[in-house]
Amino acid sequence: MTRNLIRVFSIFCVVVTLGSAQTPKASLLGRITTIEGKPVSLANVLIKEISLGDMSSDSGDFLISNVPPGSYIVVVSCLGFASQSHQVEIRAGETVDLRITLVEKPVDIPEIVVTGTRSEKLLVDVPIPTSVVSDKEIRARAAVRLSDLLAEQEGMFINSNQWGTGIQVEGLDPAYTLILIDGEPVVGRTAGTLELTRLSVGNIQRVEIVKGPSSSLYGSDALAAVINLITRQPAESLGVGFKSRYGSFNTLDLNGRVEAMRGGFGTSIFVERNSSNGFDLTPETKSRTTPRYVNYSLSPKLVYDFNETTKATLSARYVTQKVSNIATVLVGPSDIDFNERSQLTDWSVALSGVHRFSPTMKFEGKLYRADYRTNSELRYQTDGALFDRSTFNQTFNKAEGQLDIIVSKTMLTAAGGGYVYETVLANRISGDQRSAASYFAFAQHEWIPDENLDLIGSFRYDSHRDYAARLSPKISARVKPLSWFTVRASLGSGFKAPTFQQLYLDFTNPQVGYSVFGSVGVTEALKRLQETGQVQSVLVDPTSLQTIRPENSLSYNASIEVDPTDFLHVKINGFHNDLKDLIEAAPIATKTNGQAIYTYFNINNVFTQGFDAEITLKPVSEMSFSVTYQYLEAKDQNVLDEVRAGSIFKIGSTGRARPVQESEYGGLFNRSNHSGTIRVGYNNDEIGLTVNLRGILRARYGFADNNGNNILDDDSEYAPGYAVWNMTASKRVFDFLTVQVGVENMFGATNPQYTPFLPGSIAYATLSVEF
């Protein structure tokens, strides 16, 4: 870490607040200042013709003696400022005093990331492959919600179904990706999917994406990826921004931000209103494909630097969303239309304190509370009477601490632990409210023998009352044999804790009559049903049931990155994920009504593997082209074994049943073997013009079984591939005003059956004002 920090700072010139003037005594001297008059140190002053030069001091002064008389060009350069050339006439015996005012010029600041190692590291140095989407990129893609942003991310797919809009990474479902905001988990999932449209990216500085398992640092849910949204820090003495966007389907987004800093005290507040009429691809039904909604977000933040070594941050987030639609439900013999209203409220508060005991030791303590509530109601259209209501309330409380120690120049250690207390209150969960406590401890050690080799090992232990404890290790390495060639590899384990539903569900289907119980309550529930004479036969002896285990994975990732020239960048990443103990409902007993009693077991094993390739070309600094491609295989190991044994049949084209061949088994549904993105961008900072075109391409993918074996094994079971092309253009009109226009899905790809989340072409315009 010291090494990295030194590397970060040494390449910058330092603006010093005050300095005392030196008395010059020779030929060419002078002082370098900023526009505000602050001295600039470490600036390079060079007399080109004779290669004589000096570096400016803390006071901004420089001195070049023994200059032979003549006419020279003096070049003043400093990173972070625009270079200047001055014609200077030096006569014998004279002293020339040169006053130089440098103008700041933004540079490509080396990107710092935090997610892969839970500590600040340079992106280029981190052994764990990390992708960063900057705020500039977020603006260029005109993303408003997190789903907009991730939809264009290579190797990721939006999974949209009745449980919401989630993200599929490396062929794994949304339930296996952890979403963090400033390092804290966002809670509130429906059947594993965390609704990405409820998260705004209007206040995001950057998004860090770490693919592959990170449970060794973050615990549950971090199997496929960790997506960390880093919110903006107050950085200006007074900053005000306002943005409004209006587009098709009456979609309106208004947001504003104010930030202020004084002394060690910084504050910011972000407010957003987002609403849409939704759209309807199936006018023949009364229900809209995507419903009307309105969403409000509020994020205040307070930062206080007590002194050089101690800092505290208090941040909060409040989101509320109302959705309305019409639902048609079969009640008895006839269809009845209901007004469907649902509301969700999602808030969190995080308090963190960082104290640096010494330059080599840092402690961070964090308290976090998140609360997620939903309430949905179906009411009769005639008299507004309530037909059905379902509620879900979840809280997540966490206290944790982390100590970072720089052991030596080549050794860094971090260790920490914490306590999590969760509660849930829902219709189908047994008891009034269920709660669960868990503890965790983690440690990480990094060894950097030289700048071309970096090794990190980490592990985390998670202990929970109602499921088996879990130890998750991970090791990663970065090797840089050549200056333009980097290899990264990691081997790690991830896990996903059983959900509250899988632990505590208590549900009997009123129409069909089957029952499902969570693994914790099944023994008592079975006893209860036996006592009331509802059980016909017990299929699995409940005393033989093992404590349910978290779903877990073992994953391998390896990548190479090649930067042979400034204008070419190639990256290839291969991955293999072995998921074990996937939790599924299976019968434990049969009821006297002929139906079954189900509970949750660790049953399936699944694997996904493939590679991502990315080529980026920058022929001139204003233009960039990039193409990415992903090859993916995702299969259920149990199904594959059965197919190999010849025990899964299909109805063939002649109507006859025959065993499914291994070559016909297409793996898990909703996975494309081939997919990619194409991106062309033009960006001219001088005139403030940005234009870009992005394509998202996806080959066919399994949609649903239709030949009676519940696996993907026939051409008719695939949804066709599709391509979505988005274009945006933005122009800075005044220093404080930028106008952006865009079209999403330019060619209007729609398919109500397969891609109901694609509404066809939409257009929008955005105005943003920033002071």
Place this chain on the structure above:
Amino acid sequence: MIMKTFRVLATLGFVLLAAGCKESVTEPPPVESTLPIHTITNIPADTGSVAKYTYFSLRDSSIITGSDTATVKWDLAFAATTIRTNSGTSGPGQGGAIVLSGTDFDTVSQAMASGYSIDTSATKLAITTGSDKGWYHYDFATNIITPIAGRVLIIRTADGRYAKMQIVSYYKDAPVTPTQNDISRFYTFRYVFQPDGSTTLR
């Protein structure tokens, strides 16, 4: 125009990649059968959810109603996913069934001489009830009932003759891919009935 060409080319590339490697599987040819294959469509099975069985005669390919449902005139009775045979607790006949798995309706040429299960209670039936136990699979997520490919029902009729049977669909008009909008509790099935009392089924 350039963009369109670009898009077409890009899409084409993907399609070619996707279609690149594909083996063809040879389907087995249909089997000659001297006995007729009956295909019966849209037999209602308790569509009003009142536990009302529909009784069916394999010999006559017809629905049996009224007082005949207490006789040996019917062979199978349908209510929702439950199928009764005319045997044991369900009726006075000599019926019964064997559920074969991992086979093909056309390939089965012979009924077993023995080993038939009979209905011994309202829920212990020759054709086992429940998802994946008898003839169907129930998908929790989609609420859809699908017949399991490769399952063939060998039926002993009420008068001790034999038939083989394949359930094709549980939905009205047998849609290829049923959805929640399709109307359930309508059976489509096909069967071969041997009237001469032998076990030969072709």
